[in-house]
Amino acid sequence: MVDVTDIPRGTVARTARLARLPLGFAGRAALGLGKKVTGLAGEVISDKMQERTAEQLFSVLGQLKGGAMKLGQALSVFEAALPENLAAPYRAALTKLQEAAPPLPAATVHKVLAEQLGENWRDKFSEFDDAPAAAASIGQVHKAVWADGRDVAVKIQYPGAGPALLSDLKQLGRLSSLFRVLQPGLDIKPLVEELRDRVVEELDYQLEARSQRAFAKAYDGDPEILVPKVVAAAEKVLITEWVEGTPLSRIISDGTQEERNRAGYLMSTLHFSGPQRAHLLHADPHPGNFRLHEDGRLVVLDFGAVARLPHGLPEPIGHLVTLALRGEAQQVFDGLRDEGFIPADSEVDPQGVLDFLLPMLDPITKDEFRFSREWLRAEATRLGNPKSQAYILAKQLNLPPSYLLIHRVTLGSIGVLCQLEAEASWRDVLATWLPGFEVE
Structure with missing residues (x-):
C-alpha cells in the first residue's frame, strides 16, 4: 500500500492540473480562429499566445513526476522540427524538462532507502548528499560515496510513481489533440500508448540494472562509449558509478x-x-541521458527503456536502404511489402514509394552531412502537409509492430542530432554497424 503522504503530487492534484490545460488552449484557439486552421499553428496563434501556451503546458508537465514529465521528455527531442518562429518559446521549457524537476524531501528519500536497502542503509555509504544532483522522469539522483570509497550515483524512484505514471498517461491520451499546437500533424496517441507499454519495465530498477550491466559489459574499455558500472540495485533504488561529463x-x-x-x-x-554488441537498443534518446566526458567518450546514464534485439537490428532495414540508394524501386517495394510496411492489396506506385523514401536517406548519400533544424523542419513539412504527395502516400503505409520502437527511437535520435546540428559521416556508421547495408 502506498502512503499518499509520500507522493510529491497527489494523483487528484495531477489530474486537476492536466484537466486545466484544455481551458487554456481553448481560449487561445478562440482568439485565433478567424479562419479555418489548415496550416501550421503559427498561422492562427500569435507569438505571444505561443509563448503563454508553452509556459502553461511545460510548467504543468515539469511539475509532474510521472507520465506527463516522461511525455514532455519524449516530445523534447522533436523540438528541432518546429518552425523557428514557434520553436523559441518552447526551447527553454523543453530543456528544463530534460533534467529538472522539484526534489523530494530528504525524509522521504531516507524512507525509500530504508525500505529498499534496509534500516542500516547508511552503513553502505561513507557519504550521502541529501540534495539531489539530477532528476529523471520517475526518480531523482543523489551523489554519494560508497563504503569502498567509490563515488556513486543513487537513483531513487518517487514513491507512488507507478500509479501516478499510469494516471498521467491515461489522462494525456485523452488530451492528445491539444499537443497539435506543437505541430498539426503530430499524433501523440501512439507515443503515449508506447510509453504506457514500457511503464512496468521502467519502474523495475532491478531490470534496468540488468540492462545496464549488459551494456557495461559490451562497452567495457571502449574508446568511444562509457557506461557506468552497476554497484547495487533494488526494485526502487539503483546505484551506479558516478561519472562526470558535460550534459548534452x-x-x-x-x-x-x-x-x-x-x-x-x-x-x-x-x-x-x-x-549488435549488447543485443539491446537504448530506447530513450533525450539529451538528459547523455554526457560528453572530458576524454571524448559519450557517457550513457539511463537504461530504463531498452528494446531487446537478440539478433540485432533487422537485416532487411540495411538491405532495403542499400536498394533504395541504388534506385531499385521495384525491389524496395517488394521488400517493404514482405516486411509488412505496404499492405498486400496496396496499389501504391513503386517509384512513388522510392521518391517518398529518398529525402529521408539524404544524410547517408554524402561523404559528410550536417543535420540541422532546417532540414528536419523541411522533412516535417513534407510529411505533415495533408496536401503533399508524401503525406498522402504515408497514409497508405503500415508500421509493423516489430518496427514500432526502432522507428520511434530512430526519429528521436535524429531529433537530437538536429538540435546538435552535428556533422559527420553517418554513412560510415551504418556501414560499420547496420546489418545488410552496403556502401557502393
Whole structure:
C-alpha cells in the first residue's frame, strides 16, 4: 500500500492540473480562429499566445513526476522540427524538462532507502548528499560515496510513481489533440500508448540494472562509449558509478561545433552498435541521458527503456536502404511489402514509394552531412502537409509492430542530432554497424 503522504503530487492534484490545460488552449484557439486552421499553428496563434501556451503546458508537465514529465521528455527531442518562429518559446521549457524537476524531501528519500536497502542503509555509504544532483522522469539522483570509497550515483524512484505514471498517461491520451499546437500533424496517441507499454519495465530498477550491466559489459574499455558500472540495485533504488561529463543539453546550447559533431557521431554509434554488441537498443534518446566526458567518450546514464534485439537490428532495414540508394524501386517495394510496411492489396506506385523514401536517406548519400533544424523542419513539412504527395502516400503505409520502437527511437535520435546540428559521416556508421547495408 502506498502512503499518499509520500507522493510529491497527489494523483487528484495531477489530474486537476492536466484537466486545466484544455481551458487554456481553448481560449487561445478562440482568439485565433478567424479562419479555418489548415496550416501550421503559427498561422492562427500569435507569438505571444505561443509563448503563454508553452509556459502553461511545460510548467504543468515539469511539475509532474510521472507520465506527463516522461511525455514532455519524449516530445523534447522533436523540438528541432518546429518552425523557428514557434520553436523559441518552447526551447527553454523543453530543456528544463530534460533534467529538472522539484526534489523530494530528504525524509522521504531516507524512507525509500530504508525500505529498499534496509534500516542500516547508511552503513553502505561513507557519504550521502541529501540534495539531489539530477532528476529523471520517475526518480531523482543523489551523489554519494560508497563504503569502498567509490563515488556513486543513487537513483531513487518517487514513491507512488507507478500509479501516478499510469494516471498521467491515461489522462494525456485523452488530451492528445491539444499537443497539435506543437505541430498539426503530430499524433501523440501512439507515443503515449508506447510509453504506457514500457511503464512496468521502467519502474523495475532491478531490470534496468540488468540492462545496464549488459551494456557495461559490451562497452567495457571502449574508446568511444562509457557506461557506468552497476554497484547495487533494488526494485526502487539503483546505484551506479558516478561519472562526470558535460550534459548534452549544454552542448546543444553552448557547445563548440567540434563537441556537437563528436556527441552526435557517438550517439549514432551507440544507436546502431548497441543491438549488435549488447543485443539491446537504448530506447530513450533525450539529451538528459547523455554526457560528453572530458576524454571524448559519450557517457550513457539511463537504461530504463531498452528494446531487446537478440539478433540485432533487422537485416532487411540495411538491405532495403542499400536498394533504395541504388534506385531499385521495384525491389524496395517488394521488400517493404514482405516486411509488412505496404499492405498486400496496396496499389501504391513503386517509384512513388522510392521518391517518398529518398529525402529521408539524404544524410547517408554524402561523404559528410550536417543535420540541422532546417532540414528536419523541411522533412516535417513534407510529411505533415495533408496536401503533399508524401503525406498522402504515408497514409497508405503500415508500421509493423516489430518496427514500432526502432522507428520511434530512430526519429528521436535524429531529433537530437538536429538540435546538435552535428556533422559527420553517418554513412560510415551504418556501414560499420547496420546489418545488410552496403556502401557502393
